[in-house]
Amino acid sequence: MSTSAESVFTPTENQTAPVADWAQTLAYYVTSDVGKMSDTTATKRASVVLDAMDSSEYAVNDWNEKLGLTAGNPLGTLVLRVLSERASENDLVLEASKALESVFREKLNADGKGLHTYVSNHEHQLPEQLVSALRWIATVRNAVVHGDGSGLKTIHDKAQYAVQAARCWDWLGRVANSNSPVNDDVLSQKRRISLKIEMVNPKIAFIIWLTMIGGALTAILSWSYLFTRDWSNHPNVVDDFWLGVVLFVVPPIIGFFLPKKEREFPLLEIKKRNPGKQNKQTLNS
Structure with a gap:
């Protein structure tokens, strides 16, 4: 039986509440705009869930499932660490970008340095919505590292950043495995015909x-x-x-x-319009 979004924000406040119930309230808190939760409450519940994971009383995969992530997503627990204040803002942006950069290098054989560069080099393979999300993640990361201010003011904002990064990790992995965009509802897709040459x-x-x-x-x-x-x-x-x-x-x-190094020279780029839905899916869908 599923629990409504409204009811999960009014659980019984006691230490004997099932960890799975508290994990559910946190999942709604970071993925939905329905209801509110104080930072103190979110921090306490996230700490309880993390401790339960450390003692094997609660599975990481169950938490990832509540967030709509794949079982092996390494960024699911980052959400809880941010909520429990066990990860700083620097830890958040660096771990998120590092995980995404690893997918580019290991699955897409990305060349260059930095998430923005990887996205630019493989933009023709990625759905537009994923490109936008990745660029936002990279921009926030750079702002934090260079001390320019990230705009992530609250614990909730930081947790949502971690969730977005985790969803990008899953989406990017699916794109890499299929070697083509996986979201049929993206407004447009680009196909590039290019020439690859090994040259100095x-x-x-x-x-x-x-x-x-x-x-x-x-x-x-x-x-x-x-x-x-x-x-x-x-x-x-x-x-x-x-x-x-x-x-x-x-x-x-x-x-x-x-x-020598293999270099790609674009010869022709075709932008293919989707005749179906005209609304872009968001990463929260």
Whole structure:
């Protein structure tokens, strides 16, 4: 039998209340706008639930289920640690971003550094709503780390940040496993046709190409001069010809032995509109 949102906010206040009931009230508190709970009450109940987890009286997976998370989500308990004030604001944003960055690196083979960079590099693979949520998480993280103020004023705000990060962790994992957006109700999706090439650093590649072009032009002009004019009075023409050949041949040989990295060059991007629902789903749905 399910419990209404209204009734779970008026439980009997006593230490003998079932831990599962208190976990349920906390789950409603951080995922719903229905009802209110004082910070003191939330902190006390979160501490009881965490202690029950430590003593194996209450399962982490049951808590994750109440939040609508997968069993293996590592950020579910972060919500309780924030509510019980066992995790600081710095702990919150750093652990959340670190967990999300790990999914990018391990499941999407993300390259670069930082959550914003990972999102930018893989934006074409992600639903728009997930991209927005990830960017908000990364922006708040940077604000906290650099002391600019996160906007997370209350314990409730911080707990909801943890919940959003946890849901992004689940959603990102599903996207990575399917290698395509999983939310059919997202307003639009982007599909990119691109060319992947293993090449050296772009600046070095540019210098190599520029040198080769210069060498080719030098060789061609010198060769033309040899056949159209009396070059006996200009012995340097032959030297110029061979210099052009060297400049054309040697740089790509050097580039062949330089370290390379796979780089992606977008050729075409198609934005596909969803003819179905026009309302974006939120992460709270």
